[in-house]
Amino acid sequence: MKRKGNIDSSDRRVRYTKMMIRQSFLSLISERPISKISVTDICNQADLNRGTFYAYYKDPNDLYQQIKESLLEEIETPIESIIDTSSLYDLLLNVFTSIEQNKDLCTIVLSNNSDQEFISQILNLVRNKFIGLWHERVPMIPLKTLNYLFTFTANGSMGVLKEWLTNDVKDDTPEMMAALVEQMSSNAFLSYLTGDHNLTK
Amino acid sequence: MKRKGNIDSSDRRVRYTKMMIRQSFLSLISERPISKISVTDICNQADLNRGTFYAYYKDPNDLYQQIKESLLEEIETPIESIIDTSSLYDLLLNVFTSIEQNKDLCTIVLSNNSDQEFISQILNLVRNKFIGLWHERVPMIPLKTLNYLFTFTANGSMGVLKEWLTNDVKDDTPEMMAALVEQMSSNAFLSYLTGDHNLTK
DNA sequence: AACAAAAATAAACAGTTTGTTCATTTCTTT
DNA sequence: AAAGAAATGAACAAACTGTTTATTTTTGTT
Secondary structure (H helix, E strand, C coil): CCCCCCCCCCCHHHHHHHHHHHHHHHHHHCCCCHHHCCHHHHHHHHCCCHHHHHHHCCCHHHHHHHHHHHHHHHHHHHHHHHHHHCCHHHHHHHHHHHHHHCHHHHHHHCCCCCEHHHHHHHHHHHHHHHHHHHHHHCCCCCHHHHHHHHHHHHHHHHHHHHHHHHCCHHHCCHHHHHHHHHHHHHHHHHHHHCCCCCCCC | CCCCCCCCCCCHHHHHHHHHHHHHHHHHHCCCCHHHCCHHHHHHHHCCCHHHHHHHCCCHHHHHHHHHHHHHHHHHHHHHHHHHHCCHHHHHHHHHHHHHHCHHHHHHHCCCCCEHHHHHHHHHHHHHHHHHHHHHHCCCCCHHHHHHHHHHHHHHHHHHHHHHHHCCHHHCCHHHHHHHHHHHHHHHHHHHHCCCCCCCC
């Protein structure tokens, strides 16, 4: 179905259609893997003509990519501003609290079967910012080492976060988790703050 | 196609068929995601009748699960014996070296789109072993904290490993990578070795 | 070497899903 | 109120699915 009109979806119908498609898809993704979700499924649930789907998306995976993209854009600015104005602990506390408040959605997005690529994209949102900050404070550490340090602490933190989300949350408060992760991350840096540890000698 | 015979595949034909199916699947998985691999594809590439596939596997994903399972069984024993007899550095060096030697396969298995569930299974192979060792050395740290420490360092190490694999490997030798990861992991523990850090106060 | 058993094959089957097209209807903006 | 854009319903060939048959080939074992 060829679309001739403008792209900016100023039309109320377009917004409604896209909203219904996304809503239907998100409801389906919570009960089965993406590979088992057909265009037919999405359109049945959304009560839309199948041709309409193809007017906007190539296939369910294309839809999924676009949903992730808009999610990334949505969280980029707030996260960056937190980094600029707060401590690592405050950032972590903010993240753990937000996730606890949106546990249902986050469990799906960060679940065991979620794609690592998306998580990498989230981490890369803040990678350069962190490395820049660290480089100012400890310019003697090579950038390559800082990069691996970021990867290590970021992936470690994300792992703890997912485990916390999977297990029963109520025992460990966001405050305790933020403190723990902050401690482990800071420690990972520790020896680099004094000695001369070059990755490539 | 119903199979009436024995399960142990002492038959030469069964071994050949399964080998061809796995080989064909692994070749296809290196060029597209599993969701785009049909039973027809696998059987064309393996030059087998489609009905034969259904005699052994439910669908391509079932095949994938079985491949992962046998891979896990294969690496479990050697990894455990290394932990028992060597230092963390030696274990890491062993892993980085093995991965460098099987770069093609490992890039696929550990790629960005690989499922995190499989990686978690690998890490859980050694989780209890590590926590046991640590608990002997520093019994004052609560088991729950040790568990989060393992999750943090294991996921951090895995992240570094994947990044190393993705980037151009030749600059950083397995020795340098093992030393770096060993250092960061040890540091994460550091403060816990003296102070009284309880996750749940 | 011969035999019975098991495995693989080819061919066919109905049932889905996929993309795409078209004429028609409904809705939105101005 | 009219023009234009979007959504619909219906139809289409193509591909994949899972399963079943009858038939052929290969195997392990006497």
